[in-house]
Structures are given as structure tokens and as C-alpha cells.
Amino acid sequence: MQVIAFISGKGGVGKTTLAANVAIALAREGKRVLLIDLDVQNALRLHLAMDPLDIAGIVRDGISPTSMFRSPFGVKFIPFGIALKTELEEFESVLKQHPAWLLDRIAALGKQAPDFVVLDTPPGSSVFLQQALSAAHLALGVVLADAASFSTIPRLFSLANEYTRARHDFYGLKLLVNQFSDQSHLCVQVRAALQADYGHSLVPMAVRCAEEAAEALAFEQPVLEYDSACGASQDIVRLARWLIKWSASAGFGVHQDLSLLR
Numbered sequence: 001m002q003v004i005a006f007i008s009g010k011g012g013v014g015k016t017t018l019a020a021n022v023a024i025a026l027a028r029e030g031k032r033v034l035l036i037d038l039d040v041q042n043a044l045r046l047h048l049a050m051d052p053l054d055i056a057g058i059v060r061d062g063i064s065p066t067s068m069f070r071s072p073f074g075v076k077f078i079p080f081g082i083a084l085k086t087e088l089e090e091f092e093s094v095l096k097q098h099p100a101w102l103l104d105r106i107a108a109l110g111k112q113a114p115d116f117v118v119l120d121t122p123p124g125s126s127v128f129l130q131q132a133l134s135a136a137h138l139a140l141g142v143v144l145a146d147a148a149s150f151s152t153i154p155r156l157f158s159l160a161n162e163y164t165r166a167r168h169d170f171y172g173l174k175l176l177v178n179q180f181s182d183q184s185h186l187c188v189q190v191r192a193a194l195q196a197d198y199g200h201s202l203v204p205m206a207v208r209c210a211e212e213a214a215e216a217l218a219f220e221q222p223v224l225e226y227d228s229a230c231g232a233s234q235d236i237v238r239l240a241r242w243l244i245k246w247s248a249s250a251g252f253g254v255h256q257d258l259s260l261l262r
């Protein structure tokens with residue numbers, strides 16, 4: 001089992017879009033996938049054509065059969081859930097006291113463990129980012145090829161270092177450029193700068209900017225379903241295949257018990 005966290009320093013860079021669609025692409029490649037929303041915005045459900053407002057979610061029920069949905073796109077999904085302010089504060093306080101809360105619950109899936117757990121997180125530093133990084137084998141730091149995203153990268157690396165310092169099974173933080181356009185001079189230049197400064201930490205592909213990604217969200221569908229031929233969908237499928245290759249070479253058995261890796 002591999003745990004992959006989508007993280008970012010800056011908001012609105014495409015973490016939720018990529019988490020949902022990469023999870024679906026992995027499922028289409030025959031992998032068993034559990035997608036977990038760690039963001040109080042509850043936005044992942046919008047990409048899965050689901051309205052899980054009537055269920056408990058991770059905030060109330062943790063990782064359990066009652067918090068898990070089977071989405072129409074072949075992935076199991078745990079929404080964040082709707083919580084009262086006091087419930088949210090209580091949940092955050094439990095997470096602060098137990099930095100391995102999520103890791104332990106994923107490990108407890110035992111025989112029910114999927115091949116991939118995909119985590120969506122809120123932007124920037126938070127207790128949810130800390131939990132995600134404490135459970136992840138790989139973090140994908142989503143960045144836009146622009147100056148604002150570029151400036152958040154050092155902080156993202158320092159957060160990843162801080163939260164994964166004690167982990168021997170953390171493969172690293174890789175930067176993933178989203179909404180890339182080779183028609184944009186700025187995009188091309190920023191990507192070249194990323195290559196120069198962070199080449200060894202750059203995912204060897206970018207996800208193209210495609211209007212269909214935003215349109216799909218308006219129809220509450222994953223872009224892979226809405227338009228499988230658009231540039232973003234093609235790149236997401238390539239990204240999923242790259243992750244499968246990575247997982248095979250990362251040295252962790254697909255069904256390995258996480259608790260043995262701690």
C-alpha cells in the first residue's frame with residue numbers, strides 16, 4: 001500500500017482536482033484506491049458526483065465502514081464531513097495530541113487496505129497537513145508555473161522536513177506543475193527555473209491547463225469522465241501510470257503492512 005498526499009503552499013493550485021482524478025485514473029488501471037478528504041471545504045465530493053452531506057465523514061466517524069462511500073468511478077471515498085464548530089475544534093485537538101492518528105487508522109485497515117490511499121489537504125500549514133505528511137510515502141507538492149507558487153516552495157520543503165523527520169518510509173516531496181501551458185512564455189520560464197532549482201524533486205511531467213477541467217467541476221464530474229481526450233486528462237493518466245511505476249520501484253510491497261514501516 002502506498003499513501004500519496006497532494007499538498008501545496010498556496011491555495012487554488014489544483015490539489016483537489018488532481019487528487020480526485022489521479023485516484024480515478026489509478027482505479028482505471030486496476031488498482032484499489034481509497035480517497036480521503038482532509039479539507040474542511042469538502043470539495044472532493046464535487047469531483048465525484050456525490051452529495052455526502054448526510055453522512056458523518058472523517059471528522060465524525062474517522063476511517064470506518066460508515067464514513068466510506070463507493071463512488072461511481074471505482075474509488076472508495078471518505079469525505080471530510082460536515083461538523084459543528086465545536087466538533088471541528090475537538091477533532092483538531094485530537095489530531096494535535098496524536099500526530100500519528102491518520103497513520104494508525106490507515107494501518108488498521110489491515111486486509112481491507114487498498115493499493116493506494118490518496119489524500120487531499122487544505123493549502124499551507126495545518127494540523128491536516130501534518131497528519132497527511134505523517135502518513136504519506138510520497139507527497140506531491142502542486143505548484144503553478146508562476147512566481148507566487150514558486151515563492152511558496154521553500155516553506156513547503158521545510159514543512160515536509162519538519163513533519164517527516166522521524167519517518168524512514170517517506171520517499172520525499174515531489175513538485176508537480178499544474179495548469180501548464182507551453183504557449184505561455186511565463187509558464188515556460190518558470191518551469192525552466194523550477195528545473196534548475198529543484199530538478200531532482202520535479203515530477204517528470206506537468207499537467208496541462210485545460211478549460212475542460214474547470215468545466216467538469218461546473219458539472220460536478222471528474223475531468224477524466226467529462227473529457228478523457230483533453231490535455232489535462234491525458235496528463236493525469238500519465239501521472240497515474242508514473243505513480244504505479246514509482247510504487248513498484250519504491251521498495252514497498254503493494255500490500256505491505258504500514259505498521260511495519262513506522
Ligand SMILES: Nc1ncnc2c1ncn2[C@@H]1O[C@H](COP(=O)(O)OP(=O)(O)OP(=O)(O)O)[C@@H](O)[C@H]1O
Pocket residue numbers: 008010011012013014015016017018039041043121122123178179180207208209210211212213214215217232
Ligand atoms: N489542469 C487544470 N486546467 C485548468 N483548470 C484547472 C486545472 N486544475 C485545476 N483547475 C481549476 O483550478 C481551480 C482550483 O482547483 P482546485 O479546487 O482543485 O484547487 P485546490 O488546490 O484544491 O484549491 P484549495 O487550495 O482551495 O483546496 C478549479 O476551478 C479547477 O477546475
Ligand SMILES: [Mg+2]
Pocket residue numbers: 015016017039043120121122
Ligand atoms: Mg482543494
